[in-house]
Amino acid sequence: xxxVQSNAFDPGDILRNFSENVGGAxxxxxxxxxxxxxxxxxxxxxxxxxxxxxxxxxxxxxxxASKRWNxxxxxxxxxxxxxNPNDMIMMVATASSHRVEAFQAADYLMDYLKSRAPFWxxxxxxxxxxxxxxxxxxxxxxxxx
Numbered sequence: 001x002x003x004v005q006s007n008a009f010d011p012g013d014i015l016r017n018f019s020e021n022v023g024g025a026x027x028x029x030x031x032x033x034x035x036x037x038x039x040x041x042x043x044x045x046x047x048x049x050x051x052x053x054x055x056x057x058x059x060x061x062x063x064x065a066s067k068r069w070n071x072x073x074x075x076x077x078x079x080x081x082x083x084n085p086n087d088m089i090m091m092v093a094t095a096s097s098h099r100v101e102a103f104q105a106a107d108y109l110m111d112y113l114k115s116r117a118p119f120w121x122x123x124x125x126x127x128x129x130x131x132x133x134x135x136x137x138x139x140x141x142x143x144x145x
Contacts, residue, residue, distance in 0.1 A: 006081035022095035025072040029102040030093040037085040041125040047080040048120045061112045069105040071096050111142040
């Protein structure tokens with residue numbers, strides 16, 4: 001399942017429903033990302049995307065992960081729009097026969113979402129706003145795959 005949405009989500013409900021519908025899986029791994037305020041001055045974050053293009057790109061990487069790690073199921077949720085510090089921004093859940101594959105697939109998906117998914121993020125503070133740029137560490141993490 002893939003959802004690119006503006007509304008908040010409940011990771012507990014999503015994980016419960018996901019886990020109940022992964023017949024034959026021996027492992028479920030999930031990760032939830034939260035908007036953080038590293039500087040202590042963040043008012044909010046604005047996330048933009050191009051509908052259709054974003055879903056197509058993420059669907060393709062989900063299909064790649066599912067095939068590479070023989071996943072039983074895979075879910076990605078990513079929010080867009082206005083998000084405040086501590087809001088949940090995204091969630092990944094993977095299920096497979098074995099934990100190693102579920103962990104690796106989730107990690108791979110996270111690296112992709114952080115570096116390549118077509119989202120544009122702007123941090124807005126009382127002092128102004130800046131577009132979030134890709135970090136070398138994020139690129140390095142993606143390159144290991």
